[in-house]
Amino acid sequence: MIDNARLLDRLASKVATEERRRISLDLHDxxxxxxxxxxxxxxxxxxxxxxxxxxxxxxxxxxRMAAEGIGQLRQYVGRLKGGPAAAHxxxxxxxxxxxxxxxxxxxxxxxxxxxxxxxxxxATLCDELVQVVREALANVRRHTEARRATIAIAEGxxxxxxxxxxxxxxxEAASFHPRSLAERASALGGSVKVERRADRRTAVVVEVPA
Numbered sequence: 001m002i003d004n005a006r007l008l009d010r011l012a013s014k015v016a017t018e019e020r021r022r023i024s025l026d027l028h029d030x031x032x033x034x035x036x037x038x039x040x041x042x043x044x045x046x047x048x049x050x051x052x053x054x055x056x057x058x059x060x061x062x063x064r065m066a067a068e069g070i071g072q073l074r075q076y077v078g079r080l081k082g083g084p085a086a087a088h089x090x091x092x093x094x095x096x097x098x099x100x101x102x103x104x105x106x107x108x109x110x111x112x113x114x115x116x117x118x119x120x121x122x123a124t125l126c127d128e129l130v131q132v133v134r135e136a137l138a139n140v141r142r143h144t145e146a147r148r149a150t151i152a153i154a155e156g157x158x159x160x161x162x163x164x165x166x167x168x169x170x171x172e173a174a175s176f177h178p179r180s181l182a183e184r185a186s187a188l189g190g191s192v193k194v195e196r197r198a199d200r201r202t203a204v205v206v207e208v209p210a
Contacts, residue, residue, distance in 0.1 A: 032073050039066040065106070076127055090126045092119040092160075093153055096133050100151065103137050109146060111137065115153040119160065121210070128188055129162065132206055135180050136164040139204075144168040160210045165203040178204055 042063045049056040093115045100111035121129070133151060140149050146166035154161045181204065182192045190208030197203060 032070060032077070035066060035070045035073065039063060039070065042066060068102070088123045089120045090123050092121050092126050092129055094118070095126050095130050096151055096153060099130055099133055100137075103134075107141055109137075109141060110148045112148070112150045113153065114150060117155075119153055119155045121160070125188075128184065129160070129208070132162060132181060132184050133164070135184065136162075136178070136204055136206075139178055139181075140164070140166045140168075155210060158210050160208050162206040163203050164206075165197070165201060167201065181206060 042059055046056060046059045046063060049059055093113060097113045100113050104110050136151075137149060140146050144166050146168035149164065149166040152161075152163040152165075154163075177194065178192060185192045185206050185208055188208040190206065192207075193205050195203045195205055
C-alpha cells in the first residue's frame, strides 16, 4: 500500500508537471506571440507618427504597456515550467503595489495597498494572488463608478487574507458573486465572500492557505 501511494504521488507530480509545461507552451504560442506582434505594429505606427507629438506620446505609452505585458507573461511562463524562480520568495505587498500603480496609471482609479507588515510568499503563489488582485480591480472598473479602491493584505496563522473595497456605494453589490475570483481562490484551497459594510460600500474578501 505504501509503494502504491508513493507511485500515485509520483504519477500525480508528473501529470502536474506535464500540464504546467503544456500551459506554458500554450501561453507562449497563443498569448505572448500576439503581444509581440502588437508591439511591433505599434512601433511601426510610432515611426509613421513622427512630427505628430501628441499622437507619438500616446503610441509610446502603448508600446511601453505592451512591453510590460510581454515581460510579465514571460516571467509567468518561466515559473510555470517549474524552474528555480518558482520557489523564490517575493514580496506580495510589493507586487500588489506595483500592479496597483500601473492600474491607477492606465485607468485613473487610485488604489491604496494597506498592510501592517510585508508578506513574503513563493513566486508561484504570488503570481496567483496578483491575478486575484488584477481580476478584483478589473471588476471595480467594469461594474462600479468608483474612483478609489483599497486592497488590504493580512497574514494570519496559516492564512492569507486579501480584502478589496471601493468607494462606490452600490445597493445591489451585495448580490454580486465574483465567479472568476471564486474559481481562482478555490484552486488555491481558499474561498471568496462579499461583505456589505455599514457605509453601504462593498468589500470582496479572499482567503487562501499561506
